[in-house]
Amino acid sequence: MKASILETIGHTPLLTIPNTNHANEAQILMKYERYNPGGSIKDRAALHIIKEAERRGLLKPGGTIIESSSGNFGISLAMIGAAKGYRVIILIDPKTTSANRALIESFGAEAIVVTEQDDCGSYHKTRIALANRLADEIEGAYRPDQCFNLLNSEAHYASTAREILDDSGGELSVFITAVSTGGQLGGISKYLKTFAPHVQVIGVDAVGSAIFGGRSDAYRIPGIGLGWTPVNLEMSRIDEAYKITDEQAFVTARAFARREGILMGPSSGACALVALKKAQMLPPGERVVCMIADGGDRYIPTLFNTEWITAQGFDTTADMTVVRQMAAELTPWSVCPAADANYRADLVASLEVPQSTLDMNTELLHGREVGVAASRYID
């Protein structure tokens, strides 16, 4: 028996893809985060951050949780707020799916849509700035601040990474995940480079995002990308980076639903495409672990709506044969991501990151080796 829904977070399954994987290539294993009660990997970071805020007295009974999120982290916080009795306000943007907004509101949380784009053509900076302003104005407010809070990656260091290594029997050659706040990639890469340094760690971003350098532009993959390199991501631990187009990500996710019966969102489609590429390059017996951050049911109005896919100009008929060929033709964006890092220390001041977040980051880093990412953002 579980004392609360929150006790069901984590310990997600690792899936094989028998209909897709060929016998003459490495085995792909998918870490299927849809099994978290909020439906995505973000439950892990959200719970870790909220528990730590309670422990430190930053969030007290009757308090309000305020966060900027394109959906998944907001859904996780809304669920946790409901289970623990907090008011929750989530700043979303026009790219947030109607299903995600409905989920946030189903848990009794308030969703505010931020429509003003930032100078990167995205909504991250405008959402974060408004969240910080609201947190200043509302008494008893707490900002989890997934973008600047090092507890985000710590959550994955402490749970997701350990599960991956344990469940694959330590036998994996490559690990792949998508990036936005860098929580997953930052925490899991830190763990793997410490306890399994032979594992090649690969980050997957969107064409149009500038996490691994390059120009910022608009893109449609939800939950992925950022206009700068986040503090949670220590780029020296990343061996290779790929940038995936909107069409590649959506088409791959659709193909996996039909071929394997696995529902996944577009960011996971992007990861799965890179996993296919790596598996094709490696011999049988090797293992490639790929994160599937959420399920596809929350993208039904877009990803699984053929009219919407057609309106974007994407291929509506691509099957796994087409997707496998697409994977074979992929080339890495970078084989030395550290050289292309795009750290922006100035954002701490311009986005008015709460002092409580900065103080906690400094404390978390006290006595530890401070990586390049952290030293750029923290005094």
Ligand SMILES: Cc1ncc(COP(=O)(O)O)c(C=O)c1O
């Ligand atoms: C579906 C999905 N995939 C990937 C990511 C990226 O994860 P992270 O923020 O830990 O880098 C997110 C983050 O919101 C997400 O919602």
